[in-house]
Amino acid sequence: MSPEPTLEIVWQEVTNQLDAAGLSYGHGAIDAQSEALWMLATALGFPPEDALEALDTPVTADVSKKVDAWVNERITSRKPLAYILGEAWLMGIPFYCDERSIVPRSFIAELIVDGHLEEWLPPNAKVLDLCTGNGSLAILMALSCPDVQVSGCDISMQALSLAAKNIDRNNLNEQIEIYQGDLLEAVPLPSDEDKFDLIICNPPYVNSESMANLPPEYHAEPEISLAGGTDGMDLVRKIINNAKDYLKPEGALVLEIGNEAKNFTAAFPEIPVTWLEVSAGDDQVLLIQAEDL
Incomplete structure (x- = not known):
């Protein structure tokens, strides 16, 4: 049984997917890389600002499945990620967020x-x-x-x-x-x-x-x-x-x-x-x- 990939590895994979989709940013994330990290941190249950300190965290199949669903919705709907997650972060504080x-x-x-x-x-x-x-x-x-x-x-x-x-x-x-x-x-x-x-x-x-x-x-x-x-x-x-x-x-x-x-x-x-x-x-x-x- 192969080991679970780390947050750092999956982060790069998700970044590549978002980059390839030609999305636009500016709703809490400045680019594909920061948005991918936001998704993964949310799926793993900690604030996005803490993600860089947890790059060795294993990403389970369940977490990957959740992130995959968000990536697909983000690409097909072109909605801001905050609407998909139901939450936005501003100055380190989380806020409920929707349409x-x-x-x-x-x-x-x-x-x-x-x-x-x-x-x-x-x-x-x-x-x-x-x-x-x-x-x-x-x-x-x-x-x-x-x-x-x-x-x-x-x-x-x-x-x-x-x-x-x-x-x-x-x-x-x-x-x-x-x-x-x-x-x-x-x-x-x-x-x-x-x-x-x-x-x-x-x-x-x-x-x-x-x-x-x-x-x-x-x-x-x-x-x-x-x-x-x-x-x-x-x-x-x-x-x-x-x-x-x-x-x-x-x-x-x-x-x-x-x-x-x-x-x-x-x-x-x-x-x-x-x-x-x-x-x-x-x-x-x-x-x-x-x-x-």
Whole structure:
């Protein structure tokens, strides 16, 4: 009886299968190699980030069968792997994930976990996660800053039902409240003393030309979570027009706008912004002080 192959050996085999299929990535994995490792770690029952420390782990026939099924579904459906597994990882935290919301992957998560937004968070701060989706950014904020009161809102009741599951999973029902509605209209207009210190938002910002050219993996996500109109700025305009009413005078708005920096600058040439450095560069996420809105 031949010995069971190791994780390292099977990892290469699965990577080759995914590579040969011409898939697109960007939903929690940057390439075939990282996605293959994610599959195997999940099948073996440990976090993807721990997989590189376990390359000698034997892969049983049952595990191989499970991974084979995921590989086949990934190739034939072109769905993001997070939807197939029912789970996505962001900054080392697992989140329930399915077609009810976009797969969480915001660069704002890096800023939260690395503490780069804390200068905007006085003691007992109030934070709003606008377009919260499955709740991942709101949850990361609550976990990183236990004294902060977090609100999350989204237009999609389906997304919020998923967010509620993730909030409950992390025992954060006392720290996070969620609202359903269209952008800031979802949140009751606060009194001066109850306004937010910080609004974070990863809105739909993909321009219409880019939307038309997205690979199938992205079209598997809710279009409402991605499409931002002709220049990608339709919802950003609404947010910027109304955010000041919800922010304290010393507060700030943090927006992720992805590859739309040129369109943002063209749409809002008069607004001074601070670009925040993230792993993808210094033109993906910006901060606007309330006084400049």
